[in-house]
Amino acid sequence: xxxxxxxxxxxxxxxxxxxxxxxxxxxxxxxxxxxxxxxxxxxxxxxxxxxxxxxxxxxxxxxxxxxxxxxxxxxxxxxxxxxxxxxxxxxxxxxxxxxxxxxxxxxxxxxxxxxxxxxxxxxxxxxxxxxxxxxxxxxxxxxxxxxxxxxxxxxxxxxxxxxxxxxxxxxxxxxxxxxxxxxxxxxxxxxxxxxxxxxxxxxxxxxxxxxxxxxxxxxxxxxxxxxxxxxxxxxxxxxxxxxxxxxxxxxxxxxxxxxxxxxxxxxxxxxxxxxxxxxxxxxxxxxxxxxxxxxxxxxxxxxxxxxxxxxxxxxxxxxxxxxxxxxxxxxxxxxx
Amino acid sequence: xxxxxxxxxxxxxxxxxxxxxxxxxxxxxxxxxxxxxxxxxxxxxxxxxxxxxxxxxxxxxxxxxxxxxxxxxxxxxxxxxxxxxxxxxxxxxxxxxxxxxxxxxxxxxxxxxxxxxxxxxxxxxxxxxxxxxxxxxxxxxxxxxxxxxxxxxxxxxxxxxxxxxxxxxxxxxxxxxxxxxxxxxxxxxxxxxxxxxxxxxxxxxxxxxxxxxxxxxxxxxxxxxxxxxxxxxxxxxxxxxxxxxxxxxxxxxxxxxxxxxxxxxxxxxxxxxxxxxxxxxxxxxxxxxxxxxxxxxxxxxxxxxxxxxxxxxxxxxxxxxxxxxxxxxxxxxxxx
Numbered sequence: 015x016x017x018x019x020x021x022x023x024x025x026x027x028x029x030x031x032x033x034x035x036x037x038x039x040x041x042x043x044x045x046x047x048x049x050x051x052x053x054x055x056x057x058x059x060x061x062x063x064x065x066x067x068x069x070x071x072x073x074x075x076x077x078x079x080x081x082x083x084x085x086x087x088x089x090x091x092x093x094x095x096x097x098x099x100x101x102x103x104x105x106x107x108x109x110x111x112x113x114x115x116x117x118x119x120x121x122x123x124x125x126x127x128x129x130x131x132x133x134x135x136x137x138x139x140x141x142x143x144x145x146x147x148x149x150x151x152x153x154x155x156x157x158x159x160x161x162x163x164x165x166x167x168x169x170x171x172x173x174x175x176x177x178x179x180x181x182x183x184x185x186x187x188x189x190x191x192x193x194x195x196x197x198x199x200x201x202x203x204x205x206x207x208x209x210x211x212x213x214x215x216x217x218x219x220x221x222x223x224x225x226x227x228x229x230x231x232x233x234x235x236x237x238x239x240x241x242x243x244x245x246x247x248x249x250x251x252x253x254x255x256x257x258x259x260x261x262x263x264x265x266x267x268x269x270x271x272x273x274x275x276x277x278x279x280x281x282x283x284x285x286x287x288x289x290x291x292x293x294x295x296x297x298x299x300x301x302x303x304x305x306x307x308x309x310x311x312x313x314x315x316x317x318x319x320x321x322x323x324x325x326x327x328x329x330x331x332x333x334x335x336x337x338x339x340x341x342x343x344x345x346x347x348x349x350x
Numbered sequence: 351x352x353x354x355x356x357x358x359x360x361x362x363x364x365x366x367x368x369x370x371x372x373x374x375x376x377x378x379x380x381x382x383x384x385x386x387x388x389x390x391x392x393x394x395x396x397x398x399x400x401x402x403x404x405x406x407x408x409x410x411x412x413x414x415x416x417x418x419x420x421x422x423x424x425x426x427x428x429x430x431x432x433x434x435x436x437x438x439x440x441x442x443x444x445x446x447x448x449x450x451x452x453x454x455x456x457x458x459x460x461x462x463x464x465x466x467x468x469x470x471x472x473x474x475x476x477x478x479x480x481x482x483x484x485x486x487x488x489x490x491x492x493x494x495x496x497x498x499x500x501x502x503x504x505x506x507x508x509x510x511x512x513x514x515x516x517x518x519x520x521x522x523x524x525x526x527x528x529x530x531x532x533x534x535x536x537x538x539x540x541x542x543x544x545x546x547x548x549x550x551x552x553x554x555x556x557x558x559x560x561x562x563x564x565x566x567x568x569x570x571x572x573x574x575x576x577x578x579x580x581x582x583x584x585x586x587x588x589x590x591x592x593x594x595x596x597x598x599x600x601x602x603x604x605x606x607x608x609x610x611x612x613x614x615x616x617x618x619x620x621x622x623x624x625x626x627x628x629x630x631x632x633x634x635x636x637x638x639x640x641x642x643x644x645x646x647x648x649x650x651x652x653x654x655x656x657x658x659x660x661x662x663x664x665x666x667x668x669x670x671x672x673x674x675x676x677x678x679x680x681x682x683x684x685x686x
Contacts, residue, residue, distance in 0.1 A: 019463060022437065026444040027451075027458045032424070035459045043460035045424040045481065048384055052426030052479050053462045056470065088368070088381040090388030092428070092477040101358065108362040115363075122363045123371045124379035126389045126477075127355060130684060134392065134472040141428040141462075143388050143479030145381065348466060 041078040049084035049146040058348040062194045064209035068110030073213045075144040076118045080215040081230035083170040084146030088123035092141035118213035151222035158225035162291040174229040175249040177319035180295035182288045185310040186261040187238045191280025194349045206265040212284030212307045224301035226294030232286045238278045242326045243340035252321025256329045259314045279341040377414040385420035385482040394684040398530045400545035404446030409549045411480040412454045416551040417566040419506040420482030424459035428477035454549035487558035494561035498627040510564040511585035513655035516631035518624045521646040522597040523574045527616025530685045542601040548620030548643045560637035562630030568622045574614045578662045579676035588657025592665045595650045615677040
């Protein structure tokens with residue numbers, strides 16, 4: 015997908031003239047200090063254990079803003095639905111949008127609804143865009159980081175990680191992708207697996223308040239492995255993580271093993287990784303754990319200049335080391 | 351559609367807490383002085399005389415921002431395409447996006463691309479969101495209007511029109527809807543009809559510079575008739591327009607007559623109506639006409655307190671008067 019974007023999309027869009035424009039391929043863009051993002055959602059099926067296309071749409075956009083260091087202030091809701099789409103399903107989705115928007119405390123401020131004939135889309139496609147302002151705790155947060163070193167960027171971009179930074183994951187990984195896939199394929203794990211879809215803006219507020227966070231990224235498509243590799247690549251650093259330290263729910267592990275899927279490679283919808291300057295990691299971890307979305311947060315590794323730049327290394331449970339690669343293609347399609 | 355939105359969408363979104371939020375059903379929302387809008391585009395076919403889904407997406411969003419009194423500063427591009435979608439068609443659309451974004455001088459700053467299996471969407475669906483800042487000429491523009499009367503709102507909202515205001519349309523109407531429909535159905539008018547899709551931000555800059563514009567609205571779905579009726583309804587005023595004064599291209603008129611379609615009821619993608627305080631209309635008209643998108647602009651009527659509130663009256667060419675109603679349903683579906 016990154017290659018497709020570079021070859022067939024970005025070449026037409028280059029020169030946005032922004033410090034953090036579309037070329038950065040980061041979670042959100044920054045335009046005149048407004049943080050701005052957009053995402054289309056096509057999960058299949060539309061309803062799954064723990065969430066639906068509505069909660070996914072709201073949380074995905076809130077999270078893309080929050081992990082840049084922004085306070086989300088408004089969402090735009092673009093819906094395309096096919097004629098004959100069940101009105102009760104539609105209202106269930108709208109209720110879910112309302113609930114998630116309420117949880118995040120970010121209102122839907124603008125919208126567009128188009129109805130197309132049956133078959134022109136499969137059910138409903140929702141696009142959510144969002145805007146945010148610089149978080150009021152960002153200056154304090156970065157001030158602490160700057161005692162340690164000069165930062166490349168004054169937002170929590172993928173390019174900001176540097177040797178010594180401690181990496182925190184905000185909770186268990188693999189939940190969303192495995193829950194959705196198992197539900198879709200009828201593998202029978204539905205009773206024990208549940209999506210983690212949740213807004214992360216309150217968690218990010220806590221993390222910023224504890225100071226020293228330099229990068230944050232939500233682990234959506236391609237999961238933890240993809241997020242870490244994007245950091246390694248864009249920050250031009252090596253990263254090492256400990257397999258044993260990465261929280262994975264027992265049920266998720268069991269389902270992943272049976273299906274032959276790596277839980278580190280599937281998408282999450284309520285999890286992020288944070289890079290924190292050394293010395294502040296425990297404080298940030300404690301802050302993150304103080305909110306419900308972060309109770310299972312853990313320190314999983316660090317940025318290490320002993321590792322080749324651009325590479326993510328996994329120290330396995332049995333004491334070995336292997337490269338943690340970015341998944342090729344999407345191991346679980348249409349989960350978001 | 352308005353009823354569907356009120357009954358099944360807005361009841362879940364109410365209380366956005368914004369002065370100009372989703373409840374206002376205006377062209378864009380205003381959140382902390384950031385103007386924000388979103389639109390999904392599903393034209394059928396994707397390419398038509400004078401434009402395509404790419405130019406439509408960019409111009410639609412630029413125009414929604416511009417007619418609020420904003421300077422668009424960035425666009426978000428959310429694309430969902432089906433597997434096997436022609437790469438040359440895709441690149442043709444991307445080129446068109448680039449061209450329109452260049453014409454408008456508004457960059458694409460953020461984006462998202464999802465590929466779904468064949469049949470999950472018909473070709474490609476594009477959502478464009480956009481943000482804008484208050485136009486630097488707005489204060490001067492409104493200052494002039496305030497010499498004449500107190501304004502209900504300090505953006506160019508649908509609620510701002512009042513008795514005496516002169517109504518300008520920025521060019522010929524009906525072009526887009528009839529071009530697209532004729533092309534789709536193979537009626538044979540393709541050689542003479544062409545969409546009017548164009549960005550209106552430069553035109554709006556000229557209009558604001560001439561001062562006294564209190565409301566502006568692009569005449570998309572439901573065309574001129576729908577736009578005027580929304581004003582009459584939301585501003586709680588009566589409006590009278592002269593049929594002879596409304597510019598319609600000869601070829602559009604001929605096609606409309608043959609197909610039994612009212613050119614005032616079909617969507618445009620490069621036309622807006624402006625309400626201007628009395629005394630400044632000629633100046634604004636001249637300014638609008640000075641840009642290529644506005645050469646056919648005309649004064650078409652006025653807000654008239656002799657007309658029942660909420661009503662739009664058309665003075666016909668033969669000297670009669672009839673109510674110009676908002677089209678029921680969409681006379682030409684999937685034109686945008």
